[in-house]
Structure formats: structure tokens, C-alpha cells
Amino acid sequence: MDWIINLFTNTESVAHIALLYAIVIAVGVYLGKIKIGGISLGVTFVLFAGILAGHVGFTGPKEILTFVQDFGLILFVFMIGMQVGPGFFESFKKGGVTLNLLSATAILLNILVMFGCYYLFFDTSNPQNLPMMVGTLYGAVTNTPGLGAANEALLSVFPNGAPSIANGYACAYPLGVVGIIGATILIKYITRVDMAAEEEQLNEEEAANPHAKPHNMHLRVENAYIAGRTLREVSEFLNRDIVCSRLLHNGEVSIPNSKTTFEVGDELLVVCAEADAEAIKAFIGPEIDAEWDREKDEVQHFVSRRIIVTRPEMNGKTLGKMHFSSVYGVNVTRISRQGMDLFASRNHHFHVGDRVMVVGPEENVNRVAEIMGNSVKRLDAPNIATIFIGIMVGIIFGSLPFAIPGMPVPLKLGIAGGPLIIAILIGRFGYRMKLVTYTTTSANMMLREIGLVLFLASVGIKAGAGFWDTVVQGDGLKYVGCGFLITIIPILIVGTIARLKFKFNYFTIMGMLAGTYTDPPALAYANASCSKEAPAVGYSTVYPLSMFLRIFTAQIVVLFFCGA
Incomplete structure (x- = not known):
């Protein structure tokens, strides 16, 4: 029996550290699956399992806990950056600009409400209170990377020991998840939304706004202007991209290229953007019913095949x-x-x-x-080099000090902001540096979740020792109440403005708010309320910028105000 006691009590052994993390993560993930009212806390329950372990004395050396915490955070934010990178800059196009401005407004309001609660309900002479409110802020908005960024920035402000802001985070998080969904539902009643009418509006927009979906059609050339002109000349004159995949000329089917010339009476199988279809038909000729492309394909051994770029x-x-x-x-x-x-x-x-x-x-x-x-097999091989090159550059970039007048210490993006920015840039522009950025969705999710649970477990274990004194016997109820206000007030303001002023569809607003708070449970609720993709589009439009701003503003608030 001595070996079992030693395994659980010898904090210096590798086996003890591995067992500690395995138990905390396993218990946290399992309990996180429990749903109350259809809502669960997910892997964030790992934080509470860690707090419990730390509270009962099941812990490890601080240096090892800090290393695992920082490494988990780096892995988590880097994989998020790789995921959102390809769509980060595209999210500002068209209606995305307004949605992102609304999202940024909500983020600013979260910070303002946090400061309002701080000055109204807390002793401002106590230097511990504002950092705790920052932790409460990031629990209220359910944003774990922001907590990590704030935690790291605090080490610059309090080099001799930073306050354990994870306790404020833990107090605010549960009501944060519930409050996001509840406030979103409340907007429906404030603005008198008719759910059936909103869904019908989405159907009409989907029919009228095909974006860049490919469209196939058979056309007969009847415009004499086209006679003798090449496919390239026709495409340039139309100022639209057009692919002609089959040509029937004098009974012969061929695959045309950019130099192929057309004659009146030719029949074409054309692929174009759905939005361009009417203009192309008006210029070339009417759409016709044709079976010749399939019949001739069988004779001439033409095939259509989906090929994977590997x-x-x-x-x-x-x-x-x-x-x-x-x-x-x-x-x-x-x-x-x-x-x-x-x-x-x-x-x-x-x-x-x-x-x-x-x-x-x-x-x-x-x-x-x-x-x-x-080669599908080649896709299954992970591109480890790209990930660790990006992490290396991200850490170096995050360590660069930027001196800003009025700040007590230079601004550093740190191990949260640096890898995030580099990952976004690699995800979008990595091909220019010959970096293969492809990662299967499952691999990205696995690395991201591993990083997240390592971070949450470490934060919880370190915070557990002082959790009872800080929360239960201290200002815990204040943190819960202030967190709830931080959650719902910006949602009600921004959601109402988005609906009444900018006339956004309610389902798009639901997705936008879920993305602003980087909250998957809220997105799941929105998706369950709508048969269309509007919530997912709203979420993905604002998520990249929101995640960046959450991490960046965490450090700005800490460095500007907590060190004063």
C-alpha cells in the first residue's frame, strides 16, 4: 500500500504529476458532459475539477504546473489561429464589416461594464480587486484564451506574485454560459421577432444571393458577335470567370481551351458563378436541354473526377x-x-x-x-514542422517589447497574442512561404482541446488552495453578480441595435453574439433554433476578430490599469 500512498503524495515524481493531470482532466471532461436545461459547461469543467484538487491538497510543483499551463495555452491559441486564419481577412468583406463593428462594440462594452462594477462595488484601494475583476470579465464572456493572456500580463505587473484571477473566472463562467443564451432570447421579445418570418427571409435571401456557388448549364451560341472569337475573349468581354467544360461543334464533342473559337449553333456546357448565370445566358444564347455530353462521354471516355491536392x-x-x-x-x-x-x-x-x-x-x-x-494517405500525415515553426516564431514575436507612453511596462503580446497572430498569418499566407498549413479538422480539434484542458487543469490546481478564502468567505457572490451584468448588458444593447438599426436577421444576430463571446453552447442553441446556416455564418464572421480582440484587450487592460 505504501506505493499507492507515495504515488498520490510524492509531488516531485513524474508519475504523480501525470496522474494528477489525468484524474483532473478525466473527471472534468466527464462532468462537463452533464447537461442542465440542455446546457453544459463542456471541457471548462476541468477548471473546477482542478480547483477541487488544489483545494484538497492534490497538487504539484509550481514550476511544473506553470510550464504545463503555458504550453497548453500556446498550443490552444496557435491551433485556433490556424483554424480562423483562412477566413480572418475575408470576414471584413460585405456585411461582415458591420457585424465585426458590432462585435467590437460589445467587447468594448464588456470592459466598460467591468470597470463600472469595479468602481461601484469594490474597494479601489485594494490592488487585488481589479485583477480579480479582469478574471471575472473573462469568465462572464466565456473566453479562456483571454484569461490566459491576462494571467500572463499580470506577471509583468506583479513580478513577485500575481493575484489568482482564475477564481473570479470560475465564479462568473457558469452564469456566463446561461446569460448569453438567456439575453439572446430576451432580444427576441424586446424587438418582437417573428421566428417564422425570419426563417422565410433567409429562404428568400438564399434564393436571391447565391454568392459564388458553381452553376452548370447547357447553352446554344446564338450571338453572332461570338462567332470566330475565343473562350478567353468571351470571358474578358463579359468580365466574368467562365469555364466551358464541353463543346459540341458539327456533331463532335471536345474539351475547349482558352484558344478554342466558337461558331453560331455550337452547344456548350458552361460552369460559372450562380450570380453570373443570367448575364452569360443573355450574351451567349439560350439555355437548352441536352443529353449529348453524357452520351459522347461514354464514347470518347470523358470522365469527371474529384481530385485531392496533396x-x-x-x-x-x-x-x-x-x-x-x-x-x-x-x-x-x-x-x-x-x-x-x-x-x-x-x-x-x-x-x-x-x-x-x-x-x-x-x-x-x-x-x-x-x-x-x-493521395488521401498523405493528408493523414500531420504537418508537425509548420506547427512548431509557427509556435517558435510566435513566441519570439510575442516576446518583443513595444514601449508605449503612459504604460508602466512595455507591451508584449506574450505567449498568447504572439502565437495567435503568427498562426492567423500562416493560416492565410503560409502558402507564399511554401508552408503546408493543412490540418484535418479532427487533428486541429484534438491539439486544441489537449492544449485547453492542460491549461485549465493547471490554472485550477494552482488556484484551488485559495479558492475557499477568496470566493466562499470573500467576495464570491459579488463576482457572480458582476459577471452576470458583464454578460447580459452588452448583449442586450448590441443585439437590439443590430436588429432595430441595421435590420439584421435575428438568427444572424444569434450567431454574431455567440461568436463575439466565443461561446459554442450559444452557437449550438442558435443552430437548433434555425434550419439555415445563418447562425453559423454570423458566428464565423466575427469569431476571428473577436478572439483576437479578447486576447489583445486582456493585456491592454492589465498593463494600463492593474499596474497603476
Whole structure:
């Protein structure tokens, strides 16, 4: 029995540390699956399991706990950056600008409400209170990376020992999850939303706004202007991307290239962006019913095949510069990336993991498949080098000091902000540096969740020793109440403005608010309320900038105000 006692009490042994984390994480994840009213805390329950372990004395050396905490945070924020990077800059296009401004407004209001509660309900002469309110802020908005960034910034302000802000986070988090959903529901009644009418509006918008979905149609050339002109000339005149995947001329079916000329009476199988279809029909000729493309395909061995880009050499190359049409006699008609179908524009940059629809003679399609790779097995191999190169550069970047007048210490993005920014840039522009950034969704989620639970477990274990004195016998109820105010007031203000002033669809607002608070349970509730993708679109539009601002403002607040 001595060996069991030693295993649980010898805090210096590697086995004890491994057992500590295994128990805390396993218990936290398991309990996090329990739903109350259809809502669960998810992996965040690991924090509470860690607090309990720390409170009863089941702990480890502070240096090891700090290392695991920081490494988990780095891994977590880096994988988030890799995930949101490809869509970060695109999120500012079209209606995304307004949604992101509303999201940024909500983030600013969260901070203002936090300061309001601090000055109204707490002793401002106590230097511990404002850091605790920062922890409460990030529990109220359910943002764990922000907690990590604030925790790290506090080490610069309190080099001899930073306050344990995880206790404020733990107090505010449960009501934060409930408050986000509750305030979103309240907006529905404040603005008198008709859910059926909102869904009908989405149906109408979906029909009228096809974005860049590919559209197939058979056309007969009846415009005499086109006679004798090439596909490239027609495309340039229309100022629209157009792919002609089949041509019927004098009874013969062929795969046209950019130099192929058309004649009146030719029949074409055209692929274009759905929004361009009417303009192309008006210019070339009417849409017709045709079966010849399938009949001739069987005779001439034409095939349509979906090919996966797996060769690193293809990463970042544009479709137009590959000359598939002129060299191999095949056409790329559409590209699928992360489950989304895209029109095959000449300016499209290939990324490893893209699924490309190629049409042409079977032998030539096979040659193109060899060029692109088309090896599913290769995709399963993780690109470890890119991840750790990015982490290395991110840590160096995060360690650079930026001197700002009026701040007690130089601003550093730290191990949270630095890797996040570098990961976003690699996710978006990595192909220019020949970095393969593709990671399967499951691999990204696995690394992200491992980093998150390591961070939460470490924070909880370290905070557990003082949790009872700080929360139960201290100002715990104040933190809970203030956290609830921090959660709901910005949602009610921004949600009402988004609805009444900017006329956004209610389901889009639900997704936008869930993304602003980086809160998956709120998104799950929004998705369950709507059969369309509007909540997910709203969430993904604001999530990248929101995550960045949450992490960045955490450090700004701590460095500007907590050190004063």
C-alpha cells in the first residue's frame, strides 16, 4: 500500500504529476458532459475539477504546473489561429464589416461594464480587486484564451506574485454560459421577432444571393458577335470567370481551351458563378436541354473526377498558371475547400486539402491527378514542422517589447497574442512561404482541446488552495453578480441595435453574439433554433476578430490599469 500512498503524495515524481493531470482532466471532461436545461459547461469543467484538487491538497510543483499551463495555452491559441486564419481577412468583406463593428462594440462594452462594477462595488484601494475583476470579465464572456493572456500580463505587473484571477473566472463562467443564451432570447421579445418570418427571409435571401456557388448549364451560341472569337475573349468581354467544360461543334464533342473559337449553333456546357448565370445566358444564347455530353462521354471516355491536392509543391499555385486546359485538354470546374464548393476562378490559389473537380479524357485526368497528388494517405500525415515553426516564431514575436507612453511596462503580446497572430498569418499566407498549413479538422480539434484542458487543469490546481478564502468567505457572490451584468448588458444593447438599426436577421444576430463571446453552447442553441446556416455564418464572421480582440484587450487592460 505504501506505493499507492507515495504515488498520490510524492509531488516531485513524474508519475504523480501525470496522474494528477489525468484524474483532473478525466473527471472534468466527464462532468462537463452533464447537461442542465440542455446546457453544459463542456471541457471548462476541468477548471473546477482542478480547483477541487488544489483545494484538497492534490497538487504539484509550481514550476511544473506553470510550464504545463503555458504550453497548453500556446498550443490552444496557435491551433485556433490556424483554424480562423483562412477566413480572418475575408470576414471584413460585405456585411461582415458591420457585424465585426458590432462585435467590437460589445467587447468594448464588456470592459466598460467591468470597470463600472469595479468602481461601484469594490474597494479601489485594494490592488487585488481589479485583477480579480479582469478574471471575472473573462469568465462572464466565456473566453479562456483571454484569461490566459491576462494571467500572463499580470506577471509583468506583479513580478513577485500575481493575484489568482482564475477564481473570479470560475465564479462568473457558469452564469456566463446561461446569460448569453438567456439575453439572446430576451432580444427576441424586446424587438418582437417573428421566428417564422425570419426563417422565410433567409429562404428568400438564399434564393436571391447565391454568392459564388458553381452553376452548370447547357447553352446554344446564338450571338453572332461570338462567332470566330475565343473562350478567353468571351470571358474578358463579359468580365466574368467562365469555364466551358464541353463543346459540341458539327456533331463532335471536345474539351475547349482558352484558344478554342466558337461558331453560331455550337452547344456548350458552361460552369460559372450562380450570380453570373443570367448575364452569360443573355450574351451567349439560350439555355437548352441536352443529353449529348453524357452520351459522347461514354464514347470518347470523358470522365469527371474529384481530385485531392496533396502534393506540397501545389500549395499556393494559381489555377490559371497551371494551364490544365491548353496542356492537358482538361478543365477544372469547381473546387471544394473545408466542405464549401467554390467556383474555379483563374486566380484561385490551391491549398493542400482542396478537392478539385476535373473534366476531360480519362488518361489526361489521371495525369493531372498525378500532378496534384491525389493521395488521401498523405493528408493523414500531420504537418508537425509548420506547427512548431509557427509556435517558435510566435513566441519570439510575442516576446518583443513595444514601449508605449503612459504604460508602466512595455507591451508584449506574450505567449498568447504572439502565437495567435503568427498562426492567423500562416493560416492565410503560409502558402507564399511554401508552408503546408493543412490540418484535418479532427487533428486541429484534438491539439486544441489537449492544449485547453492542460491549461485549465493547471490554472485550477494552482488556484484551488485559495479558492475557499477568496470566493466562499470573500467576495464570491459579488463576482457572480458582476459577471452576470458583464454578460447580459452588452448583449442586450448590441443585439437590439443590430436588429432595430441595421435590420439584421435575428438568427444572424444569434450567431454574431455567440461568436463575439466565443461561446459554442450559444452557437449550438442558435443552430437548433434555425434550419439555415445563418447562425453559423454570423458566428464565423466575427469569431476571428473577436478572439483576437479578447486576447489583445486582456493585456491592454492589465498593463494600463492593474499596474497603476
